[in-house]
Amino acid sequence: MKTSARNQFDGTVTGVKPGAVxxxxEITTPSGLKVVAVLTHESVVNLGLEPGKAAFALVKASSVIVVTDEAGARFSTRNRFSGTLTQVQQGAVNAEVVIDLPGGSRVAAIVTQESANRLGLVPGQPATALFKASSVIVGVPG
Incomplete structure (x- = not known):
């Protein structure tokens, strides 16, 4: 499958928590990364999402927030993955950064160049990728 989303996490549904709307x-990758998505109940039914089913999670790089110094801060995002910055590609307006995670996964993020400079983003630096469960698109193999 080809998509424009820079972040694709293939895995298996390991949990479904029903709500009113x-x-x-929860999708768990082979390396153990757990990605949480919030979907309409109708989408869950239409995709046949249930524990054990193969699924993938897509997250646009522009939906990822990069944190370098948490200093005890708490965040409301359900998806929080810490690793090491391995790429920082600077542009005129935005920078693309890639965080390598334990187990071989990676997360790409697009941040403003001003934010990249303010955070002092450089390869080798510890960083955390944050994204909301509502920013995750879920699909199933065809």
Whole structure:
């Protein structure tokens, strides 16, 4: 499958928590990374999402927030993955950064060049990728 989303996490549905309107779906990758998505109940039913089913999670790089110094801060995002910055590609307006995660996964993020400079983003630096469960698009193999 080809998509424009820079972040694709292939895995298996390991949890579905039903709600009145939205359901929470957890997808676990082979390396153990757990991605949480919030979908409409109708989407969960239409995709046949249930524990054990193969699925993938897509997240646009522009939906990823990069944090370099948490200093005890708490965040409301359900998806929080820490690793090491391995790429910082600077542009005129935005910078693309890639965070390598334990287990071989990667997360790409697009941040403003001003933010990249303010955070002092450089390869080798520890960083955390944050994204909301509502920013995750879930699909199933065809």
């Amino acid at each position: 939205n359901d929470e779906v």
